[in-house]
Amino acid sequence: MSNSRNQKVSKHLRWFPKETIYESNVDHNFKTSRFKQRRIHSSPSDFWIPVELAPLLQSKISKYGSLKKVLHVLLEEKRNRLHSLFRLSKYEKTLYQSKGLDLMRFSFRPDSADWAELRLAARYYGVSICRFFVMLLSLLNEKKEEHKDQFSYKREKFGIVLVQKIFQDRNRISFSIFLNSSLINRKRRRPGKI
Structure with missing residues (x-):
């Protein structure tokens, strides 16, 4: 029994219930009305983006419709290649963006699964969530600038x-x-x- 007390169980599962139907009494004649209560599964979040990357992010937002979808697309595109794009952090502490940067705030409600994946990847690489998103966004910027030259150069060389x-x-x-x-x-x- 002492072993079971010393063991700590950690569960990282989140169950999101679908729309719940509640019944309430409207008056004393026992008439009941049914209503649906929809829970918002995502809380508001902010990204602080350097001003240089803000036009790129705004163009992606106009292309995909929202920052929520931009985050989803970025994670979909880079998910299988993250280990080859970024080095594993040697530090135990989290690295944040530099203090002298001119940052713009972008608020949105991310999907809980995308936000959890972004948070987990950022922790794995030892950076903050905002810095990790900026790193992903800067990869898009580099890809946009050097797309044609880079591929032809790599193939030839x-x-x-x-x-x-x-x-x-x-x-x-x-x-x-x-x-x-x-x-x-x-x-x-x-x-x-x-």
């Missing part, structure tokens, strides 16, 4: 593409290697020239 996928159940990782056709043709020509 390396010729090999490695794709790594982590499955949703997190128990398998798959790797795929693709060779550029010009690299294969060069290898075939070399033995004939020797």
Whole structure:
């Protein structure tokens, strides 16, 4: 029995009930009325974004309709590649954004699942939630600026593409290697020239 007292159980599951129907007495004639009460599952949150990235974020908000959807799309796009995009933090404390930055506030109500995933990833990499979102947003900015040059340069220089996928159940990782056709043709020509 003493062992069970020393053990701590930690559950990280949140159950969100659907719309609940309540009955209430309207008057003394036992007439009942039914009404639905809808719970809001997300609480308001704020992102503090550097002013330089605000136009990019506003363009994404106008494209997807809301900051809630922008966050969802960012997580969907980068979910399987986070480990290759960011280094694991060596520090035990959380790193925040620099003090001298000129920041803009963006308020929204995120989905609870997206917010939990963002919070977990930010903790894993040792940064605050706002800083992690800014890091994801800055990746979009870099991708936008260097998209064409970067891909043509990589293909010409390396010729090999490695794709790594982590499955949703997190128990398998798959790797795929693709060779550029010009690299294969060069290898075939070399033995004939020797």
